[in-house]
Amino acid sequence: MNELPQTEDWLDRRLREEAPYIDDAGFTGRVMKQLPHRPSLRTQRAIIIFTATILSVVIAYFGSGEGWFVREALVRAATLPPLTVFGFVLACGLLLIVGGLWAALTRTRDPIG
Amino acid sequence: MELTDADLLARVLVDGDQHAFGELVRRHQSPVRGLLRQLTRADVELADDLAQETFIRAYKNIRNFRGEAKFSTWLYRIAYNVFRDQARKRKELVGIDEAQWQSEADPQTADPGLRHDLMSALNSLPLHERSAIVLCCQNGLSHDEAARVLEIPLGTVKTNVLRGREKLKKILAAWGP
Numbered sequence: 001m002n003e004l005p006q007t008e009d010w011l012d013r014r015l016r017e018e019a020p021y022i023d024d025a026g027f028t029g030r031v032m033k034q035l036p037h038r039p040s041l042r043t044q045r046a047i048i049i050f051t052a053t054i055l056s057v058v059i060a061y062f063g064s065g066e067g068w069f070v071r072e073a074l075v076r077a078a079t080l081p082p083l084t085v086f087g088f089v090l091a092c093g094l095l096l097i098v099g100g101l102w103a104a105l106t107r108t109r110d111p112i113g
Numbered sequence: 114m115e116l117t118d119a120d121l122l123a124r125v126l127v128d129g130d131q132h133a134f135g136e137l138v139r140r141h142q143s144p145v146r147g148l149l150r151q152l153t154r155a156d157v158e159l160a161d162d163l164a165q166e167t168f169i170r171a172y173k174n175i176r177n178f179r180g181e182a183k184f185s186t187w188l189y190r191i192a193y194n195v196f197r198d199q200a201r202k203r204k205e206l207v208g209i210d211e212a213q214w215q216s217e218a219d220p221q222t223a224d225p226g227l228r229h230d231l232m233s234a235l236n237s238l239p240l241h242e243r244s245a246i247v248l249c250c251q252n253g254l255s256h257d258e259a260a261r262v263l264e265i266p267l268g269t270v271k272t273n274v275l276r277g278r279e280k281l282k283k284i285l286a287a288w289g290p
Contacts (some may be wrong), residue, residue, distance in 0.1 A: 011250070011278060011281055011282055011285070012250045014231060014285070015231065015246070015250045015251045016250070016251055016253070018228045018231050019147055019251045019252075020147075020228075021143050022142065022143040022146045022147055022150075023143075024139060024142055024143075027138075027142050027146070027161065027164070027165075028135055028138045028139045028142060030165060031135075031138050031142075031165050031168045031169065032131065032134075032135050032138070034165065034169055035131055035134070035169065035172050036169075036172070036173065038129055042127070042128060042129075043129075
């Protein structure tokens with residue numbers, strides 16, 4: 001598919017050799033100053049997820065008789081033995097640490113250049 | 114380890130990382146500006162303005178880059194379109210005023226020796242032959258890639274390269290083997 005140019009001869013060589021490298025001399029900086037600001041895909045994704053979560057919570061709250069199940073869950077949690085509550089809190093803490101470490105390790109990248 | 118163009122593009126697309134785009138500009142600025150200098154017959158100021166417009170347009174449309182061609186080929190295509198748009202505005206694409214172009218030539222090309230002769234010879238070619246020669250012979254694009262950049266049939270590119278080379282060889286016969 002990608003056909004190569006004709007066999008190189010003195011003209012091709014001269015043309016290539018005589019094409020000077022153009023020094024940047026602030027060109028990249030000038031381009032960067034003119035780039036339009038655009039929210040990153042990550043930011044857009046975070047906004048969408050946050051909005052969807054809030055909407056779901058509101059819908060669930062009103063769709064379930066103003067959150068009777070939340071009150072029920074809180075009452076049940078209050079009657080749990082202290083050791084169970086401690087174990088639950090410990091498990092949540094460990095989960096958060098593992099999640100944080102995993103995120104930190106996967107986001108470590110090579111520097112540019 | 115140096116990041117590839119694809120790595121940098123991924124960063125621009127996923128994270129909106131402008132520094133990654135800056136690195137792409139740094140890598141490709143010389144050939145893009147070189148191409149535009151040839152197309153504008155060494156009008157350095159105009160060529161650099163068009164090169165800036167090229168990279169800004171590339172940034173705005175970066176999501177349209179499908180990776181079917183090399184990133185450099187995609188940039189050349191944008192650069193050629195930017196040049197063509199500007200030329201249309203100045204009514205220079207059809208019926209180019211050769212004398213005006215010559216008078217606008219940058220004094221940098223007035224160096225003695227081969228470079229001067231090469232630049233003069235290139236500048237003496239009509240736009241369609243000059244574009245094809247610069248892309249294929251100077252920047253190393255295949256005929257197929259050049260056809261995509263210039264949006265003309267493959268056969269036309271081959272003809273333009275062939276004719277352009279013949280003319281250049283005649284003009285530069287003294288520098289030949």
